[in-house]
Amino acid sequence: MPGLEDLYREIVLDHYRNPRNRGELPCPPARRAEGFNPLCGDEVVVYADVAGGVVRDVRVGGQGCSISQSTASMMSVAVKGRSLAEVEKLERSFKAMMSIVTDGDEVAPPADLGDLEALRGVVKFPVRIKCATLCWNTLSESLRD
Numbered sequence: 001m002p003g004l005e006d007l008y009r010e011i012v013l014d015h016y017r018n019p020r021n022r023g024e025l026p027c028p029p030a031r032r033a034e035g036f037n038p039l040c041g042d043e044v045v046v047y048a049d050v051a052g053g054v055v056r057d058v059r060v061g062g063q064g065c066s067i068s069q070s071t072a073s074m075m076s077v078a079v080k081g082r083s084l085a086e087v088e089k090l091e092r093s094f095k096a097m098m099s100i101v102t103d104g105d106e107v108a109p110p111a112d113l114g115d116l117e118a119l120r121g122v123v124k125f126p127v128r129i130k131c132a133t134l135c136w137n138t139l140s141e142s143l144r145d
Contacts, residue, residue: 011118016066021076023059025049030057035138037130042068046138055079055087055143060135067119067128072135074115084143090116091136098122098129 025032025047035044042064049057058080060072075094079087094116122132 008118008121011115012066012070015070015073015115019060019069019073021057021059021073021080022061023047024061025057025059030059031142033138033142035062035134035141037064037068037134039127039130040065040068042131042134044068044072044135044138046072046135046142048139048142050084050143053084055082055084058139064134065128065131067122067131068134071116071119071132074119075135075139078114078116079139087139087143091140094119094136095133098132 024045027047029051030047030049032045032047035046036042042062044060044062044064047057047059047061048055058076060076062069062072078090082090090113093113097113097117097120119132122128
């Protein structure tokens with residue numbers, strides 16, 4: 001379906017060219033984590049302000065390919081204002097879409113991924129999956145600390 005692929009490509013490019021929630025948050029109270037993909041050099045920094053079990057604000061920084069940076073932008077929009085349980089569900093659904101099974105063989109419950117659906121085609125390029133999941137792994141690290 002070429003029309004859908006074109007739309008997805010535009011969404012990814014828009015988030016790459018005009019990243020949302022770019023920048024830093026003061027630490028503390030925000031949590032900060034850095035992620036790095038040594039295979040391609042992608043870097044992501046995630047700042048998450050969490051209070052009362054809710055991600056009140058999130059900012060992302062770093063540099064890298066269009067997949068890693070646009071995914072970070074889309075992820076930041078998707079998790080802002082959500083509970084930690086909702087964020088975990090989003091992460092699991094995204095990774096399931098990327099064909100990464102987490103927690104043994106348990107399949108992630110479906111979640112509305114919004115713009116993140118535009119990255120569905122990444123699974124055709126297995127080497128790029130790490131680019132797409134870098135920000136999610138980094139966010140998880142910041143929420144664990």
